[in-house]
Amino acid sequence: MKPKVFIARPIPSEVEAYIADHCTCEKWTGASPITRNELLERLKDAEGLLITGEKIDDELLDHAPNLKAVSNISVGYNNFDLDAMKRRNIIGTNTPDVLNETVADLALALILSTARRIPELDKLVKDGKWEDQDDEPLFGVDVHGKTLGIIGMGRIGEAIGRRAKFGFNMTIQYHNRHRKPESEKLLDADYVSMEELLQTSDFVLLMVPFTEGTKHLIGKEQFALMKNSAIFINTSRGQTVDENALIQALQNQKILAAGLDVFDQEPVSPDNPLLKLPNVVTLPHIGSATYQTRFDMAMLAAKNLVAAVTGKQPPNIVQELKSGIKI
Numbered sequence: 001m002k003p004k005v006f007i008a009r010p011i012p013s014e015v016e017a018y019i020a021d022h023c024t025c026e027k028w029t030g031a032s033p034i035t036r037n038e039l040l041e042r043l044k045d046a047e048g049l050l051i052t053g054e055k056i057d058d059e060l061l062d063h064a065p066n067l068k069a070v071s072n073i074s075v076g077y078n079n080f081d082l083d084a085m086k087r088r089n090i091i092g093t094n095t096p097d098v099l100n101e102t103v104a105d106l107a108l109a110l111i112l113s114t115a116r117r118i119p120e121l122d123k124l125v126k127d128g129k130w131e132d133q134d135d136e137p138l139f140g141v142d143v144h145g146k147t148l149g150i151i152g153m154g155r156i157g158e159a160i161g162r163r164a165k166f167g168f169n170m171t172i173q174y175h176n177r178h179r180k181p182e183s184e185k186l187l188d189a190d191y192v193s194m195e196e197l198l199q200t201s202d203f204v205l206l207m208v209p210f211t212e213g214t215k216h217l218i219g220k221e222q223f224a225l226m227k228n229s230a231i232f233i234n235t236s237r238g239q240t241v242d243e244n245a246l247i248q249a250l251q252n253q254k255i256l257a258a259g260l261d262v263f264d265q266e267p268v269s270p271d272n273p274l275l276k277l278p279n280v281v282t283l284p285h286i287g288s289a290t291y292q293t294r295f296d297m298a299m300l301a302a303k304n305l306v307a308a309v310t311g312k313q314p315p316n317i318v319q320e321l322k323s324g325i326k327i
Ligand SMILES: NC(=O)C1=CN([C@@H]2O[C@H](COP(=O)(O)OP(=O)(O)OC[C@H]3O[C@@H](n4cnc5c(N)ncnc54)[C@H](OP(=O)(O)O)[C@@H]3O)[C@@H](O)[C@H]2O)C=CC1
Pocket: 075, 076, 077, 096, 097, 099, 103, 151, 152, 153, 154, 155, 156, 157, 175, 176, 177, 178, 179, 207, 208, 209, 210, 213, 214, 235, 236, 237, 261, 262, 285, 286, 287, 288
């Protein structure tokens, strides 16, 4: 008998066909994303679950007595309650690497958009406000040759560093908890303390996972250390930044601008003051959102799922669940 799996997100038909070759599939077909209650109701028989970021905690696992594996179509897995999963021997997987280059492209887009004020100037032209006059009010700042500080020089951080170094001749410095000599060599990058990075970078870019250790990693104290001309980019998770402190820093011109793909609450509330500031470029958490990369992520997640529910080693069990899980 094929193992039963529940697919909670829309996936390409080719990926679904791959899963169906190995498993009995049920899937969410609603027009809008599945609600928490609807998800809980669908898990009675499921041995495997394919999701993107839905919270996996004790409550959900109580509704899923047969569950063996949860496959996230994302590299971040802050939606996993790792202790709850460990206690029940649930395999948790993610989709690293296949999205590195695409997310890095988007991070560069945010760097360029904030520095050269692209959305603001696009609006000015479309609103018919391009006048034949001194254009100094439209000036931006250079990207090339500036210093980029990457907090979280991991897989994606390094791909961003490559673009910045070799495409824009930027000087790269970074801070992780551990040094990464291969990135230092590749990018001629300096490993610096968090304090030094914040004080000396023209662009401060956050690319860490959201964990207990990175909650509000950047707050009032950190913005105070940044240059007044600094541009802050967050492509990690909204919760890694104290959003009130960011709003204050922008409103008080403590920093020059911010480019944000992620927010504390998503979708972001239309009332969020960040949306009213001209020096903020916002995106709806779309770092990995190209057709090809989302296909690759879905296929990798499917391979993880099928392996886990058929008793094989999935390619991408998340680090914290690697030991102690019985396949
Ligand atoms: N906006 C979007 O659409 C996307 C967002 N993401 C987010 O980006 C995150 C990173 O992805 P990826 O590059 O694959 O992950 P990696 O694990 O490869 O890299 C994360 C890096 O962060 C560093 N890090 C972790 N904790 C800290 C800390 N407390 N202080 C400083 N550095 C820290 C790690 O180094 P060390 O362990 O040495 O500290 C590591 O180098 C994902 O977890 C996800 O949340 C990912 C994809 C798309």
